[in-house]
Amino acid sequence: MTSRPPRPRDRGIPEATVARLPVYLRALQALQDRGILTVSSEALATAAGVNSAKLRKDLSHLGSYGTRGVGYEVEYLVYQISRELGLTQDWAVAIVGIGNLGRALANYGGFGSRGFRIAALLDADPGVVGQSVASIQVRHIDSLEEVVRSRGVSIGVIATPAASAQGVASRFVEAGVTSILNFAPVVLNVPDGVDVRKVDLSIELQILAFHAQRRADGDGRDARAAGLELT
Amino acid sequence: MTSRPPRPRDRGIPEATVARLPVYLRALQALQDRGILTVSSEALATAAGVNSAKLRKDLSHLGSYGTRGVGYEVEYLVYQISRELGLTQDWAVAIVGIGNLGRALANYGGFGSRGFRIAALLDADPGVVGQSVASIQVRHIDSLEEVVRSRGVSIGVIATPAASAQGVASRFVEAGVTSILNFAPVVLNVPDGVDVRKVDLSIELQILAFHAQRRADGDGRDARAAGLELT
DNA sequence: ACGCGCTTGTGAAAGCGCGCACAAAGTGGG
DNA sequence: CCCACTTTGTGCGCGCTTTCACAAGCGCGT
Ligand SMILES: NC(=O)c1ccc[n+]([C@@H]2O[C@H](COP(=O)([O-])OP(=O)(O)OC[C@H]3O[C@@H](n4cnc5c(N)ncnc54)[C@H](O)[C@@H]3O)[C@@H](O)[C@H]2O)c1
Ligand SMILES: NC(=O)c1ccc[n+]([C@@H]2O[C@H](COP(=O)([O-])OP(=O)(O)OC[C@H]3O[C@@H](n4cnc5c(N)ncnc54)[C@H](O)[C@@H]3O)[C@@H](O)[C@H]2O)c1
Numbered sequence: 371m372t373s374r375p376p377r378p379r380d381r382g383i384p385e386a387t388v389a390r391l392p393v394y395l396r397a398l399q400a401l402q403d404r405g406i407l408t409v410s411s412e413a414l415a416t417a418a419g420v421n422s423a424k425l426r427k428d429l430s431h432l433g434s435y436g437t438r439g440v441g442y443e444v445e446y447l448v449y450q451i452s453r454e455l456g457l458t459q460d461w462a463v464a465i466v467g468i469g470n471l472g473r474a475l476a477n478y479g480g481f482g483s484r485g486f487r488i489a490a491l492l493d494a495d496p497g498v499v500g501q502s503v504a505s506i507q508v509r510h511i512d513s514l515e516e517v518v519r520s521r522g523v524s525i526g527v528i529a530t531p532a533a534s535a536q537g538v539a540s541r542f543v544e545a546g547v548t549s550i551l552n553f554a555p556v557v558l559n560v561p562d563g564v565d566v567r568k569v570d571l572s573i574e575l576q577i578l579a580f581h582a583q584r585r586a587d588g589d590g591r592d593a594r595a596a597g598l599e600l601t
Numbered sequence: 602m603t604s605r606p607p608r609p610r611d612r613g614i615p616e617a618t619v620a621r622l623p624v625y626l627r628a629l630q631a632l633q634d635r636g637i638l639t640v641s642s643e644a645l646a647t648a649a650g651v652n653s654a655k656l657r658k659d660l661s662h663l664g665s666y667g668t669r670g671v672g673y674e675v676e677y678l679v680y681q682i683s684r685e686l687g688l689t690q691d692w693a694v695a696i697v698g699i700g701n702l703g704r705a706l707a708n709y710g711g712f713g714s715r716g717f718r719i720a721a722l723l724d725a726d727p728g729v730v731g732q733s734v735a736s737i738q739v740r741h742i743d744s745l746e747e748v749v750r751s752r753g754v755s756i757g758v759i760a761t762p763a764a765s766a767q768g769v770a771s772r773f774v775e776a777g778v779t780s781i782l783n784f785a786p787v788v789l790n791v792p793d794g795v796d797v798r799k800v801d802l803s804i805e806l807q808i809l810a811f812h813a814q815r816r817a818d819g820d821g822r823d824a825r826a827a828g829l830e831l832t
Numbered sequence: 833a834c835g836c837g838c839t840t841g842t843g844a845a846a847g848c849g850c851g852c853a854c855a856a857a858g859t860g861g862g
Numbered sequence: 863c864c865c866a867c868t869t870t871g872t873g874c875g876c877g878c879t880t881t882c883a884c885a886a887g888c889g890c891g892t
Contacts, residue, residue, distance in 0.1 A: 386849060392807040396786060410869065419788035423851055423872090430871055438870045439858040455807050456814030463806070470708045474701035475802070480786070486806050525809055548816065549809040551802075555627060555711070557650035565812045567805050571706070571782075574798045575694070575717050576623040576686050578756055578780040581796045583687030585779065617879060641839065654842095654881060661841055669840045670888040 383454070387428040393418045394425065395451045401444050410441035452485075462489035464523040464547075466538050467530030468498050468508050471553055475529060476504040489521040494534070511538070518545040525549045532556045539566070614685070618659040624649045625656070626682045632675050641672035683716075693720035695754040695778075697769050698761030699729050699739050702784055706760060707735040720752040725765070742769070749776040756780045763787045770797070 397417040401409055411429075415422035429435060429442070432454050436442045452458055463481070465472050468491050475481075476491055491508045493499055499510045509517060517523065526542040528535050528550060535554035542550055543564055550566045552558055555573075558566050628648040632640055642660075646653035660666060660673070663685050667673045683689055694712070696703050699722050706712075707722055722739045724730055730741045740748060748754065757773040759766050759781065766785035773781055774795055781797045783789055786804075789797050 384849075388808055388811050389804070391811075392801075392804040393788070395807075397788075411871095412869085417788070421851060423853090424849090426869090426871060427850085434871075436870050437858065438856075439860090439868050441869070454811070456810040457807065459814075461806075461810055461813075470705035474705040477701045478802075480803055481806065484803060484807065485810070486803075524813060525806065549813045551805055551809060557624070557628075557648065563816070565809060565816075567809055569800060569802065569805060570623075571709075571800065572711055572715060572717075573620070573623040574782055574800060575692075575712065575756065576626075576688065576715065577619055578782060578796060578798055579687040579692055579716070580619050580622075580685070582692070582755060582780045583690075585794070585796075615878070642841095643839085652881065654883090655879085657839090657841060658880085665841070667840050668888065669886075670838050670890090672839070 383431045387431055388455075390418070390420065390424075390428055391451050391455055393420075394428070395448065395455070395457075398444055398448045398451070402448060406444055408441045408443050409447075411436070414442070457485040460485050460487050461525050462487055462521050462523045463525045463527060464488075464490040464492060464514075464517060464521070464542075465527045465529060466492045466511065466514070466542075467528060467534070467554075468493040468501075468503055469529065472527075472529040473503055475527065476506065486525070489523050490517045492517065494530075511541075514538075514541050515545045518542070518547060523547060525551065528552045528554055528558075530554060614662045618662055619686075621649070621651065621655075621659055622682050622686055624651075625659070626679065626686070626688075629675055629679045629682070633679060637675055639672045639674050642667070645673070688716040691716050691718050692756050693718055693752050693754045694756045694758060695719075695721040695723060695745075695748060695752070695773075696758040696760060697723045697742065697745070697773075698759060698765070699724040699732075699734055700760065703758075703760040704734055706758065707737065717756070720754050721748045723748065725761075742772075745769075745772050746776045749773070749778060754778060756782065759783045759785055761785060 394414065397414060398409070400417070401414075411422045411426045415425040418425065426436075429447070432450055435447055435450055463486050465475055465488065468476065472491070472493070476488060481488065488504070488506060491503055491506050492511045492514055493508050494511045499508050501508050524547065526539075526547045526549070528538050528542075530538055532554045535552060535556050536558060539550055539552070539558045539560060543560055548564045550558070550560070550564065552566055552568045553570075555570055560566055625645065628645060629640070631648070632645075642653045642657045646656040649656065657667075660678070663681055666678055666681055694717050696706055696719065699707065703722070703724070707719060712719065719735070719737060722734055722737050723742045723745055724739050725742045730739050732739050755778060757770075757778045757780070759769050759773075761769055763785045766783060766787050767789060770781055770783070770789045770791060774791055779795045781789070781791070781795065783797055783799045784801075786801055789799075791797055
C-alpha cells in the first residue's frame with residue numbers, strides 16, 4: 371500500500387531476527403553477571419542455542435558492533451540490543467482478567483526487570499475487583515479507558531476466558547492501545563496498525579503430541595528414524 | 602528416503618503446517634458447536650486468521666478431504682486433524698514447579714478437553730509437597746522417575762525458576778520423557794530425539810515493545826508509515 | 833442431460849531465512 | 863615491521879513458506 375521503492379532507508383530488521391534479540395540479550399546479561407567483558411559470536415551463539423553465523427548476521431542488522439579478532443563487548447551489546455528493542459524506556463502494561471493466569475502474571479517478578487511495569491489490573495467480577503494482587507488493587511473493567519489514559523498504558527495483556535477476549539481487545543484498541551498480548555485461545559480481529567501476539571499453551575502441547583506420535587509410529591515401522599533409545 | 606509408491610500419503614507434513622493445525626481444529630470445533638456441518642476454505646481461513654490458499658495447501662497434506670463446489674465436512678475434518686495431531690489418544694502430563702505459573706496450569710481446565718491429562722504435580726519445596734492443587738496431591742521431585750514410569754507420563758512441563766530448569770529437564774530425559782514444554786527463560790540442553798518447546802512471555806513483550814517503538818519513531822519522523830490514528 | 837457457478841487442489845513464482853565458507857580486519861608475538 | 867592467528871561481516875546457494883492463479887471437479891437448477 372505505502373510506496374516501497376522510494377524508501378531507501380534500511381530500517382527493516384527481519385522479523386526472525388527481532389524474535390531472537392531478546393534471547394541474545396538474556397544470554398548477554400548472564401555473561402555480564404559473571405563479570406565477562408567480551409564474547410565471541412561462537413560462545414554467545416552456543417549460550418543462545420543458535421548457529422554462530424546466524425547470530426553474526428542478526429547483530430549485523432543493528433550495525434557493526436564487533437571487533438574482528440576479538441569479539442563483542444558485552445556491555446555495549448547489551449545497551450545496543452536494549453535500545454533497539456525499546457527497553458531503555460519503560461512500558462506500562464495493563465492485565466485484564468485476574469484469574470489463574472492473570473494472577474500468575476501479576477505475581478511474576480521477571481517483567482519489571484526489563485522495562486515492563488504492571489500499571490493496572492482489571493477484571494469484570496465484582497468479587498475480584500477491589501482485591502489486592504501483587505500489591506496492586508484490581509479495578510473494574512469499566513474503567514479501562516480511564517486507566518489506559520491516566521497511566522499511559524501502551525501494552526495490553528488479555529487473560530480472560532475466550533468469550534470475553536475480543537470485547538476486551540476492541541476496548542483496548544479504542545482506548546489507543548496498539549500492542550496486545552493475548553492468552554485466550556481465539557483469533558482476535560483488530561484494525562491495521564495494531565500488533566497482536568498470541569501465546570497458546572494448548573497449541574504447544576498439541577505440537578508436542580504430533581511429534582511424539584510420529585516418533586512412536588516411526589519406531590514401530592521404520593525403527594531408526596530418530597536417535598532415541600536413551601538409557 | 603522411504604519408498605514412495607507403497608506409501609499412499611506422504612508422511613512429511615511441513616512444520617509450519619503442523620503449527621497451524623491446532624488453530625484450524627479450534628475453529629472447526631467452534632463451528633461444530635454452532636451446528637454447522639460444512640465449511641469452505643475461505644470461511645474457515647477467515648475464522649483461523651489465515652490466507653485461504655494456505656489453508657487448502659495445509660489440509661492437502663493430510664489428504665483430499667474436501668468436496669469441490671461445496672467445501673469441507675466439519676466433523677470429518679475435526680476427526681482427521683485430531684488423528685493427525687495424535688489427540689485421539691490421551692497424553693499424561695507432569696508439571697514440575699508448582700508456584701504461580703504451575704498452579705495456574707494445574708487449575709486450567711482447557712487441557713483435559715483435548716486429550717491431555719494432568720497425571721502428576723511435582724515440587725522441591727517441602728512446604729508445597731503434600732498440598733492439594735486442582736485435586737491433585739503435589740509430590741516431591743525426587744519421585745519424578747517413579748511417577749513417570751507408573752503414570753506413563755510422556756510430556757513434561759517445566760515451571761520452575763530458570764536455575765532449576767536444566768536439572769529438571771535432564772531428569773525428565775533420563776526418565777524417558779521425550780517431549781518437554783519449558784516456561785523457564787533458559788535454553789535447555791537435551792539429546793537428539795527429545796523435543797523441547799519454549800514459551801517465554803518476556804520475549805513476547807519485548808517483541809511487542811520493538812514494534813511499538815518502531816511505530817512511534819515512524820510517526821514522529823515519517824508520519825504515514827502505518828495506518829494508525831484510530832478514532 | 834447439460835451447462836453454470838462455486839470451490840477445491842496444486843503448479844509455479846516470489847520471498848524469506850538459514851548456514852557454509854571465505855575475504856577482510858584486527859591482535860599479539862617476535 | 864611482519865607474520866600467524868583469531869574472529870567478524872557477508873555473498874551465495876538452497877530449501878522452506880507463502881501467495882497467486884487457474885484447471886479440474888462437483889452440485890444444482892432447468
Ligand atoms: N490458566 C492457565 O494456565 C491457562 C493456560 C492456557 C490458556 N489459558 C487461557 O487464559 C485465559 C485465562 O485463563 P484462567 O485460567 O486465568 O481463567 P479464569 O477463569 O481463572 O480467569 C478469567 C478471569 O477473567 C475475568 N473476566 C471474565 N470476563 C471478563 C471481562 N469481560 N472483562 C474483564 N475480566 C473478565 C473473570 O472474572 C476471571 O477473573 C483463558 O482464555 C484460558 O483459556 C489459561
Ligand atoms: N509467573 C509467571 O507469570 C511467569 C511468566 C513468565 C515466565 N515465568 C517463568 O516460569 C517459571 C515459574 O514461575 P513462577 O512465577 O511460577 O515461579 P515460582 O517461584 O512461583 O514457582 C517456582 C516453583 O518451583 C519450585 N522449584 C524450584 N526448584 C525446583 C526443583 N529443582 N524441582 C522442582 N521444583 C522446584 C519452587 O518450589 C516453586 O514452587 C520461572 O522460570 C519464571 O521465569 C513465569
